[in-house]
Amino acid sequence: MKVVTTIAEYKDARRQLQGSVGFVPTMGYLHEGHLTLARRARKENDFLVASIFVNPAQFGPKEDFATYPRDPDRDLRLLEEEGTDLVFMPVPEEVYPAGYSTWVDVEKVTERLEGAVRPGHFRGVATVVCKLFNIVEPTRAYFGQKDAQQVVVVSKMVVDLNMNLEIVIVPTVREPDGLAMSSRNVYLNPQERQSALVLWKSLERAGELWLGGERRADAIRSAMVAMIEKEQSADIEYISIARPDTLEEMEEVRNPALVSLAVRFGKTRLIDNTILGT
Numbered sequence: 219m220k221v222v223t224t225i226a227e228y229k230d231a232r233r234q235l236q237g238s239v240g241f242v243p244t245m246g247y248l249h250e251g252h253l254t255l256a257r258r259a260r261k262e263n264d265f266l267v268a269s270i271f272v273n274p275a276q277f278g279p280k281e282d283f284a285t286y287p288r289d290p291d292r293d294l295r296l297l298e299e300e301g302t303d304l305v306f307m308p309v310p311e312e313v314y315p316a317g318y319s320t321w322v323d324v325e326k327v328t329e330r331l332e333g334a335v336r337p338g339h340f341r342g343v344a345t346v347v348c349k350l351f352n353i354v355e356p357t358r359a360y361f362g363q364k365d366a367q368q369v370v371v372v373s374k375m376v377v378d379l380n381m382n383l384e385i386v387i388v389p390t391v392r393e394p395d396g397l398a399m400s401s402r403n404v405y406l407n408p409q410e411r412q413s414a415l416v417l418w419k420s421l422e423r424a425g426e427l428w429l430g431g432e433r434r435a436d437a438i439r440s441a442m443v444a445m446i447e448k449e450q451s452a453d454i455e456y457i458s459i460a461r462p463d464t465l466e467e468m469e470e471v472r473n474p475a476l477v478s479l480a481v482r483f484g485k486t487r488l489i490d491n492t493i494l495g496t
Contacts, residue, residue: 219297220303220305223306228304229353232354240259241259241351242255242259242266244268244270244271245272246287249391250391251362251398251399256268256360258360263357263358266303267306268297270293275346276338276343306354322345324340324371328341331456357383359383361385361388363387363388364398364490367465367478372385397415410483413449413483418490421491435459438477439459451483454481457478461475471494473496474493475493
């Protein structure tokens with residue numbers, strides 16, 4: 219496995235990869251969710267490339283960029299165990315050099331949900347992903363369904379800008395008790411970790427209501443709120459029942475529907491989702 223830290227080094231190494239390239243972009247602090255993406259990419263391509271870059275452009279001024287968990291030595295060891303051929307691990311100044319002033323804005327689908335509560339977040343996501351695609355030149359790029367809105371935004375950008383790659387969406391990887399794997403789970407204290415199980419339980423409840431014939435979005439949302447509010451440490455930011463492609467809210471739940479939510483447990487903000495009718 220080769221590790222490079224500059225764009226010039228990466229481009230030199232990329233020229234040696236004659237065949238299909240599967241790309242897994244990460245912010246590091248890898249867990250089984252990331253490794254599942256890597257295994258899928260390894261299986262479906264001649265070469266596996268990963269990036270480790272905590273992107274400052276997608277963090278707001280009061281968010282956790284400085285304290286975001288990092289363990290690059292462990293990350294590299296795990297990637298090597300998965301058969302990764304090449305890792306791009308730049309510093310922020312390499313990606314955003316002095317005088318940098320070009321940004322990618324994907325409209326409409328970024329105005330809701332995460333975009334509404336984290337202004338500028340998706341401008342940072344779209345910009346860095348666009349830059350990474352240009353640098354890495356992948357055949358396919360792999361993203362987890364847990365970050366559902368990110369998947370929508372990136373997929374829209376690829377189509378709108380006629381990018382020459384395939385986006386592969388991989389199902390959310392969960393802990394045995396149902397909690398979606400996330401690098402931020404490490405922030406949870408034991409009581410918060412237990413309380414956070416209500417995320418998946420509430421999504422399962424939405425699925426049960428759907429299968430039982432309930433089609434009123436307000437009724438499904440109210441049932442989810444009632445479950446979550448039983449956890450004293452839980453603070454709901456949003457619960458959405460929306461079209462998976464446009465993220466427009468539904469009143470009458472049609473097939474399919476993306477049910478997504480963001481909830482704080484103490485200082486830790488977690489997201490999760492499920493799709494009804496698939």
